[in-house]
Amino acid sequence: MPAHRPAFPPSSPCRRPAPRGRWRAAIGAALLGLAAAAPAAAQAPLPTIALDARLRDDAGIRLGDTIAIAATPDGPARRMVVAAFARRTADPSEVARAEYKVRLHLADLQALLAYGDRVDRFAVVTRDSGATDRVVAGINARAFGFRAHRSRDIAVETGRTFAVINRFHRAIGVITILASAIFLLCIMLLRVEERRREVATLRLIGLSRRTVVRAILVEATAIAVLGAALGTGLGWAVSQVVNRYYQGLYRTPLVFSLVTGEVVALAVALSAGLGVGAGWLAARRVVGRPPLALLGR
């Protein structure tokens, strides 16, 4: 191995940009090409490779093992030493992809693919956002045959899948809220109806309709807030279960369900609002009837 080419650090996620395009061919081939091989010859160090940590778990490969890897299933294989295992990054676009990823030094991959002195893309780090705009404009104006894109523009494009998922979740949320609103209204109506004799008595001893409505509203608010608090706790617990389950299923550190302050505030506001609204409607309905009618006379 040339002195200027370091081995992959045998820990932590590899930070190289995710390769695509023909890279994928190598990954697909890697599934086939990986096989235990004879120990590397001492006098000719083999190139190093970083493997997907899932592959380590599935194939029982260890650091220092030598594997054979080919660009195509029937292509010539090259032996490499496993120098690192890379954990999957929390990238939503990779969640449903089952194939393993391996990382090679650029020159090794170019040689394996007979790709020549070519790359698919460059990643450029700029000093600040102003410099980014200047660099993008400069490259696009001068570098004939190249096209520069801001990372955030690419993120928007690749985020289209998740925009669809978000819309789907939002639609499901609206249906859930509708069902909850009807459920709450029904429960509040039942609670108030159940106490119609009590309400009639309060009215008969001189309490105004407004006072009765307010009393019911206070009760409805208390129930709604208590329910919202319990729901928040339950939601947090469910969120933990969901994350554990999907992280295990997809073997990814990606967080699937995130309970933020904003989400809690929205849930509590919605529950409280719905509860109070349902209570108010139910109260208006019961105080609109004469007290004696409420007593069944």
Add this chain to the structure above:
Amino acid sequence: MRVALAVASLARHRTRTALAVAGIAVASAMLLDMVMLSSGMRLSFRELLDTRGYQVRLSPKGTLPFATEATVGDAAALVAAARAQPGVAVVAPNLGAQLVAPRGDGAVTVAALGVEAGVQGDYALREGRDAAAGELVASPAALAALGRRVGDTVSLGTGWDPQLRAFRELAPRRIVGVGRFYFLGADQPVVAMPLADLQATADGARRDRISSAMVRLAPGAEPAAVARALAAALPRVSVLTTADAVAQADERVAYFRNLAFILGSVSLAVGFLLVTTLMTVSVNERIGEIAVQRALGVQARRIVQQVVAEGLALSVAGGLLGLGLGLVTARYLDAILGDFPGLPPDIAFFVFQPRDAGTAMGLLVVAGTLAGILPSWRAARLPIAATLREEAVA
């Protein structure tokens, strides 16, 4: 008589009953949607794979068809060997690649499929004819991206050479048809051309190579048995039956199936709770009435049946309303998920089957029946004299 009593009891509190039915309808709509979602993708994907009657797929060893850019060499020999296998009727090889066409200051990238026109199963012709040498069939999205129509000629190359500052292997090809491509997104620019034409690109790097092949079986042949024989005869490829492909796709969309299960369960629980609450309150309100019925000689069993009938009536009414609502919301949700980039046009997430409606209704009926049992059992076991006395005092 029991049904009439149950209906009368529900009609006594119309607002409450209407709200309960509405709540159950929304829960049942969600339940139906989730039942449809849980099986819809599998069904839809299976139908997509079966569109042209190809039951087995071959792809480079260790890969899924078109999941990577891997190809397999000695394709002619491979296809010939596959065609020679017993039970194999047709083998349709194909090669996938990307081509570019200069347009204005930039270039348009299109997905290209190399196919054998007589046996291909990748697209259906919508207009024109299949492509001969030097010709291609384009998707509507490709025509739009290229700014061309049927009959026009378009120059396609294999990439950009920054050193020469020119497109590599730029060659004119005539557009002779418009196709609807089954396995690629409706918004994806794609062209199909003779396999030999595409194999001749990339400076010979694609010569005699294919990305995958589809196999149609002879009548009566068993896909699993033919797949086993193909796998044994062709060690360089992975052999996948439609059932295997559906199972693999199932793993990828486990998120939606799990979501469907969770939301379906929650919907059922909400419906159950709603009916239970309503029936409990309803029975509590009618304690005196039930005690009188019991005092008059009505059997406890009859009381239980009447209360259960009420719960059942609510569930059935809400469920029927929910079926219609569920179909409308399923269409809306399917339209949202249909916007997934690259999704084949024939893939649907929510597929209605009468069995799904039956499952949703059946679950609701069971939930409604169970929801009525506990309150009715309590009502039927009330001590008659004590209850009558308490009610009279109240």
